[in-house]
Amino acid sequence: MLMLKDELCVSKSMHVLVVDDDEAIREILNEAIESFNYRCSVAENAKDAIRMMEENDDITIAICDILMPSINGIELCNIIKKKGNIDVILMTGNLEAYSYTEAIKEGATDFITKPFSIKELQK
Numbered sequence: 001m002l003m004l005k006d007e008l009c010v011s012k013s014m015h016v017l018v019v020d021d022d023e024a025i026r027e028i029l030n031e032a033i034e035s036f037n038y039r040c041s042v043a044e045n046a047k048d049a050i051r052m053m054e055e056n057d058d059i060t061i062a063i064c065d066i067l068m069p070s071i072n073g074i075e076l077c078n079i080i081k082k083k084g085n086i087d088v089i090l091m092t093g094n095l096e097a098y099s100y101t102e103a104i105k106e107g108a109t110d111f112i113t114k115p116f117s118i119k120e121l122q123k
Contacts, residue, residue, distance in 0.1 A: 005043060015039040015058045019049040019076065020065040020091075025114070029063060032118045046071030059086055063112075066092040066103075074106045081107040091116065 016038055018029045032084040033040040041056065043049040045068055045077035053059055060082055077088045088104040093114035103111035111119065 002003075013058070014060050015041065015056065017041050017043065017049060017052060017062040018060045019043045019046065019062060019073070021045060021068045022065070025048070025065070028118070029121075032121060045069065046073075046076040046079070049076060053080065053083060053086070059085075061087045061089065061109075063089045063091060066090055066098055067094060074103075077107050078101075082118070 005110045009037050018026055018040060019042075020026050020029070021044055023044070026044065030040045030042050039058075041052055041059070043052055046064075047070065049062065049064070053062075062076075064073040064076050068076075071079075073090050073092070075088060076094075076095070080086050087109040089110045089112060090098075090106070090108040091112045091114055092098050095113060098109045098111075104113065
């Protein structure tokens with residue numbers, strides 16, 4: 001599992017984009033990521049995330065919820081992968097509809113389930 005403290009993420013200037021339509025999840029992840037001394041931006045939907053990626057060319061990881069209105073996380077993952085070298089971590093609480101294997105097949109670097117542990121991200 002790709003973690004935020006993994007060898008791929010050793011730079012203190014890492015910039016993480018969190019995309020989730022749930023405000024509480026955005027706030028929890030934002031606080032956790034900033035506590036790791038990384039930059040964090042949050043978007044409540046895929047359209048805002050795409051705009052943020054166009055304005056910030058230093059985003060290295062995007063953590064995206066799968067179930068979002070309009071453009072879902074899998075579609076967003078495909079858009080992100082076409083735009084550049086950004087690792088995508090997909091997340092969902094709907095394990096009946098999505099699996100690790102499906103997420104990786106869609107281009108994600110990793111997959112986490114909700115609810116998640118902040119320690120799970122920090123490893």
